[in-house]
Amino acid sequence: MKRLTALAFTILIISFTYAQDKRFTLSGTIVDTQGKALSNVSIRVLSGGHTVQSNEEGKFCIKDLRPKIYAIAFSYLSFSSITRKIEIKNSSVDLGNVVMTNAHYTIKEIDVLGETYPTTLTGFLNREIVDQQYIHKHLGGSLMQTLSRLPGISNIGIGSGQSKPLIRGLGFNRIVVVEKGIKHEGQQWGVDHGLEIDQFATGDIEVVKGAASFLYGSDAIGGVIDIKPEALPEKGTVSGSFDLIGKSNNALYGSSANIKGRIENWVYGARVTYQNYGDYRVPTDTVHVYDYPVRLDKQKARNTAGREFNIHANAGYVTDNFRSVFYMSRNSAQSGFFANAHGLEPRRVDTDLHDASSRDFQMPYQEVKHLKVINRSSLSVGIHHLEMEAGFQHNFRQEYSMYVNHGYMPPIYPDTMKTPSDLERQYDKRVYSLNVRDRFSVGQHTFVAGFNGEYQNNAIDGWSFLIPGFRQYTGGAFLYDRYRLNERVLLHGALRYDHSHIETVRYTDWFPSVVSEENRVTETEHLVRADNLRRSFNSLVWSVGSSYHVGDFSLNTNLGKSFRVPIAKELAANGVNYHYFSYEKGDPTLSPEQSYQLDIGIQYSRNRFSFGLHPFYNYFSNYIYLNPTPRHDHFYGSGNQVFEYTQSKVRRYGGELKVNYRLSESFRTELLAEYVKAKQLSGSKKGYTLPFSPPPSVLTNLSWQPRDTGILKDTYLSIDLHLFAAQNEIVPPEKKTPGYGLVNIQTGHSLFIGCQPVTINLQVQNLFDKKYMDHTSFYRLIEMPEMGRNIVLTLSLPLTIKNTDN
Amino acid sequence: MTKYNRFPISIFLLLALFISGCEKGKEDIIDDVPPEIHIDFGEAFPIQCSTLKKGEKFAFRARFSDNTELGTYSLDIHHNFDHHSHTTEFEECNLQPKKDPLKPFLFIRSYDIPKGQKSYEAVQEIEIPSDIDAGDYHFMIMVTDATGWSKMIGLSIKIE
Structure with missing residues (x-):
């Protein structure tokens, strides 16, 4: 349907x-x-x-x-x-x-480094900006996979279509994803939970590498991914686009179509995206789930198929001084989990059932629906420019798996239970957000004063338990000042205060556990997994920086304090992580993470050459860390190893390097390198790194983009050689990952069929079908190599339906 | 050449010094080796396809070793009436037909290992009640080291 x-x-x-x-x-x-x-x-x-x-x-x-x-x-x-x-x-x-001809020769070429002069609030920070064209050229299985080509960005992937961002080795709740001005809230803490974002429905994407708590509040301690809405249509136009996508590795087919228009000051738009994919292929016949060998059928990762269906609609009123646009979107996705590595322990599965078709998925699988309604408004009055975003989100996640009794659960699922026997976990979250900002200039000062507020209500269901339900509100106010000292130097400073409050809901087991067995008398009890908990947190953070710009050279520095409030999982988790077979335990006494970070950006560009170096140094006085202990749990699961949340001092440093050189009019070459090193300075894992530490990597690119002549229109051919070093710095239960090299090819061409432009983009990812392990992949632990060769073809048809000035 | 040209170079040098400075100092010794479980000696019990008797006691016996210090170990016996078999051993035992559990035996217990041990022979007496379902079972052995590295093995056994 x-x-x-x-x-x-x-x-x-x-x-x-x-x-x-x-x-x-x-x-x-x-x-x-x-x-x-x-x-x-x-x-x-x-x-x-x-x-x-x-x-x-x-x-x-x-x-x-x-x-x-x-x-x-x-x-x-x-x-x-x-x-x-x-x-x-x-x-x-x-x-x-x-x-x-350019009338003002002073306009700088800004595309070289993707950097713009710091006139926006994040302009002092180290950031990358990509557009839809970049996404089409480098299209990955999900938005985060597409972005991971950028230096300093990687992703924690699970399967072919789900992944979450990792910026300089920090991820989960340490990264804020903002869509249309509103912070995206799903179940970010889960390793196996992807980001519910449609990569075809994005405008420009700004990635801030480094802390930006002063602007976004808690969670922006590691970075920000700010997804802007698609550009609004011009007056008197009706246009659209139609994209077709095909991928060879997981036999994906999909399409995204949109239409948008503007009648006088009224704008409207709609988009539909559908994708359907099969199990993805890995270049191996056997994977080792911990120590259990699992044979794969036709080298396919069993039960990793899925589908995605997203609809978007927007409408609003736009004038020069006022605009107000409503955005509605509903993303829904279903995908299977690799069947042999889910549950309390690695399992053999019904291979006849799973291997009958590579396009279907059975249990275990996940189903996520994300509804968003956002209003974005702005108003200019005198020197004031007011901006407002109000949003409602409903994230509904269900994880289905056949009932397997854990610990003292009854061997047969009781039919008196209201929860269905195959509903393992359910998270039902409603989020209300409001942002207000006022921007105004006085003399050489530009001020921005703002407020962010958010209320979350998270209910749980399912026969198994990991985190309790909770209610949480946060409110923060900030003042930002940018001061133009002279033609070359801009200074900035920001101060922010936040208050937040969380209440978790008591959870008691639905089954009795044996608590003591003395003299053959067995005592049982319905255990309390999570108690009522109320915590409030206050934080004061700041940021100062400068931007120095002369001729071809610019230098940005920024020093700031950031914070992150512990999440419900860190405070109150008490259950088995079905993917790591570990027992996770929260600590209700955790305090908010505090982080101090220095960021430097050095850029130089002259003629054919451009260079950018972005080092950082970061110190956490209390990083919240899931620490593996030597102990085992008795009550829940099957004697799984206990992991508990603790806090330790952490030092991180590293940076990114970008070098661009134009060899000739049509040839250019690029070098992107990233390095990050983390070390725990206290606690039981003193001396160890942090989990999911990306290895150093270097990407070299050679691209050919001739001037449009004859049949050559927007023609390009580009080759990436991406080398990754071995990652030997690990924490339990990680494994060392050997280094590897990948070759990816991107090519494209535009042609006109009549008056209809058609853009073709073709990519070959992992050209040599290299068998490799990605250190930050979720399936790394079970020795599952990454996708083999994958050919990605997209056809884009921009449609002009009406184009007249009224 | 303007006076600004020296500026980027000096920043570079400062940074290089800064980053290399961080590398110095005493490196902590990192344990990155998981412990091991040995059941390849004569008295080890149970092993793959061993049979246990209802209403009787048996002695679990295995050896653990680690490069630095052992942590704790855990034993888990649960039914495999649904043939979900996840044995680490390649040789599969003859399974009985699938059946629904009525009163399956369930045993989850963890045990301490004395502090400071690099190798340890675990001996543990376990009693199997007489009123439980007979059939195919799994016997899981898990061991950790003091750092938190772990190792597990799974055996297919029968209870008669």
């Missing part, structure tokens, strides 16, 4: 474009004097009233022109306008490249 809806929607969009009478078209590509494509250039037919804009590749296409002589004006901010007379006789006209 869902597939049908998606298909119908797509057909509807396509049919729009063809329901037009045949006249002639005028097309071309706008470039600057360097041959670089210019997007958003206005192309106006002076005598006819048509206005179109060039797309990201600089292309434009004006349809529906009668034979006549036209005056066409090309205009673009900070470029000299051009007017040309063009005669259309009895065929369509392609102008080829239209070169526009």
